[in-house]
Structure formats: C-alpha cells, structure tokens
Amino acid sequence: MPEEFETVIGLECHVELATASKMFCGCPNQFGGPPNSNVCPICLGHPGTLPVPNEKAIEYTAKIGLALDCRIVAHSLFHRKNYFYPDMPKNFQISQYDVPLCVGGHLDVHVDGEARRIGITRVHLEEDTGRTVHAGATGRISGADYALEDYNRAGVPLVEVVSEPDMRTPEEARAYFTELRAILEALGVSDVRMEEGSLRCDANISVRPLGRAELGTKIEIKNLNSIRSIYRALAFEQERQIAALRAGQPLAQETRHWDENRNVTTPGRSKEYASDYRYFPEPDLTPIEPDPEWIEGLRTALPELPSARRRRYQDEYRLEAHQAALIGGSRSWAEFLEKAVAMGAEPRAAANWMTGDLAALLREHNQSLEGSKVRPQHIADLVRLFARGTISSAGAKTALAEAFRTGAPIEEIVASKGLQQVSDAGALEAVVEEVIAENPGPVEQFRGGKEGALNALVGHVMKKTKGSANPKVAAELLRGRLSG
Missing domain, CATH: 1.10.10.410 (Arc Repressor Mutant, subunit A)
Structure with a gap:
C-alpha cells in the first residue's frame, strides 16, 4: 500500500495600498502611466536622498492587522533587505523584518461546510519593486530577447500578509485567499485588482509522510496572480512532490513559477535564506511607535467585514447561505444589494435576481457588475413590478436582459416591448x-x-x-x- 502524505501550505500575500503617493516619496501612486513617468531621486535611490514614511500607508497596514485580529506592536522598525536585481533601483528594499507592525492574528474560513482557523504570522509594510518587461514571443524570462525596467511601481506601499503553514489542501488555500481579498476590499485599503498586480500571492508548499511533525522541503511558487492560478498551481505542485518522494527523488528548496498555458510549475532559482539578505535597521528612518488611542480609534472605525455581513444577510435578509456568501463577499455586490433594498426591493427577491439571471448575464458577456449597465434601480423596479403582477417571470427576464443591453429603465422597457401581464x-x-x-x-x-x-x-x-x-x-x- 503506497505511503500516505500530508500537504502543508502557507501563503504570502502582497497587497499594494491605495494611497495617493508612494511609500517614502511624493511620487503619484498610479497604475498604467507611461514607463518611468512617476519617479523621483528618492524612489530611484539617488545618493543623498532621504525617505519620509507615508502616514496613510502605516494607517492602512494597522487596519489590515486589526481586521485579522493581530496585535499592533508598540515599537516597530524598518530594515534594509539587500539584494541585487534590475527592478531594485537602490539595490536594497526598505522592509520590515524581525519587528513587524502587526503580529499573531488569524483568519477563519469555511471549506465544505467545515470551519478552519488559519493563523497569521505577521502583517508588515515595505516598498514594492519596479516592473520588468521581458521582450519576446513568450513575454517571460525564458525566450526573451531583452528586458526593460519600469520604475513607476518602485516605492509603492506594499503590505505582506504572511500566514502560518496551517492549510492542508489547495481548497483551503483558495478559501483563505478569497476571504482575505474580501476583507482588503471591505477595508478600502487596496483595489485588489490581481490583473494589475495590486494583489499577488507567493505560495509555500511542502509534503510530509502522514503523521510526521517535521516539515518537508519547502517550495515557493512565485507571483500567482489569480485565485484560479493559486488553486491549480498548488494542486499540481502537491501531486508533483508526492510523486517525486514516492519515486525516491529528493526535493530541493527552490522557487518555482506557474505556467498557465502548460498547467505546470517550472524551476526558478534556489531559495535564499534570511541571512542572504544581510538585513540591518534602516539608518534613515526612525522606529514606528503608534499611539494606543490612535490604534483604538482605528479599531472602532473598522467597517463591517465580510463574515459579519454574510451573517447579517442570513439573519436579517433571510438569504440562503450561498447567496449571502456570493453577495456578502464582494463590496460592489453588497453595495448593489443594499441600494436596491433602500429603493424598496424585498431583499430575498433582489438577491434571487442578482445571483440568478444577472449573474448569468455577467458570465455570458464576461463583464463585472460595476462595468454593466444594470443598476440597483433596475432590480428594485423589477422586483416591484413582478410582485404586483404587472409582469410575469418570463417578462421580467426579458426586461432584465434588455436593461443589461441598453441600460434603459425597466418600466420603459416593459411599455415599449408590451411585457405587461394581463391580470384582468x-x-x-x-x-x-x-x-x-x-x-x-x-x-x-x-x-x-x-x-x-x-x-x-x-x-x-x-x-x-x-x-x-x-x-x-x-x-x-x-x-x-x-x-x-
């Protein structure tokens, strides 16, 4: 009988903060500008320049820590993380190392109806690197003719949320990341647009014989930029490592990259240890010592988080669990529902239309809710007219599809297309x-x-x-x- 193995997973999630300026200078924190247009001597690391911390970035980091039930430390330091790579104009990164701002929290997730508590090791603040553009047919390092550097992203405030190695399946990792993304969106600290790099994930995964306490050889899968990629990369790597161990092949601690086209991970480089970065305290920055009253003020002002919102939707709105999860897990969907209800829509009826026909139209046309022409008023009118018997279920579906296409008011569509229901x-x-x-x-x-x-x-x-x-x-x- 083949030996059974257990998978151990921990995630390092990198969050670009939605501040107006960069972490240590006044350059705009904007996505999509011309290459190297949002740079200055400070973020380019010119000699004689001095960094000045972004207060809003520190506030956002503390909010993330509080939302994850972390302890905000009384004394925190920035360090220099030394390494040489083209996307690092200073040849070091200002980051928090052994004294991060937030430590020791947790995040609760549900997988297959079971609750799982995932520990949070730390939430720390640093600056992002630049962006390397590989010119060639593949757009990757392999096969590139040359590389270009865009330093617009260099110096952008970046928070790293590091979990404990508490996840045991790719499904748990997917649930953890999905919930973390929902929390970040609810806090308003980031736009969490993975396609733009505002939220990225490095996944650490190892396997060990079932029942053994000692961890296996850790592999880090770098820069996963979608929830789908996180799940698929971990599922592949889990099977790859188990197959290697069963065949008697040793595993090396290394980084690997996920190839979306081939659905495999490929070797990157041998993994560095902390000593390789020669950390030392940043001499140009003073310690962070947040006022306890300021921290309590942030705690009091935290918005309703997704878990609480889902419970409220089930208790007050009487939504089904899957509806509460879908709508309550997204700020845009939650705001849409709340507005429709404020306009008079019965909550369960509005949720049915949103998670049913509207969601189907969005999938069919590959659109986001925010990008569609359907507004809360459309759903409120649809619910009202259907409840009154003015339109039938079929007529309501037709009216919603037309509103999705044109954005015209529901009552105007019903009148122009003769969708009124005959109740006489x-x-x-x-x-x-x-x-x-x-x-x-x-x-x-x-x-x-x-x-x-x-x-x-x-x-x-x-x-x-x-x-x-x-x-x-x-x-x-x-x-x-x-x-x-």
Missing part, C-alpha cells in the same frame, strides 16, 4: 374558453382528479397570449370553469 379576468375568459374547447384530454384528466393536468392547460393559455397572461389568474379561471 374578463380579458382572459375568452382565451380560457378556447383552451378548454381545444384540449379535451387534459380537461378530462383534471376532472378525473389529476391536478397536474391544470398546469398543461395554463401553459396553453400562456402560449395563446404570448406569455402576457397572469398564470395565477389563468389557473383560477380554469379551476372555476372546470369545477363548476
């Missing part, structure tokens, strides 16, 4: 008589006690009226006529 019994009586006369089979079945036959007759009424009849009114008329 007098207007439907003639159609009901025709259906009874034309369908003797279902009529006799219903009179014989087969209740389901009534649905077939209602369907014929809907067909004759091209979906405009109110099915409840049609059913009542049919029942009264056939039972009379």
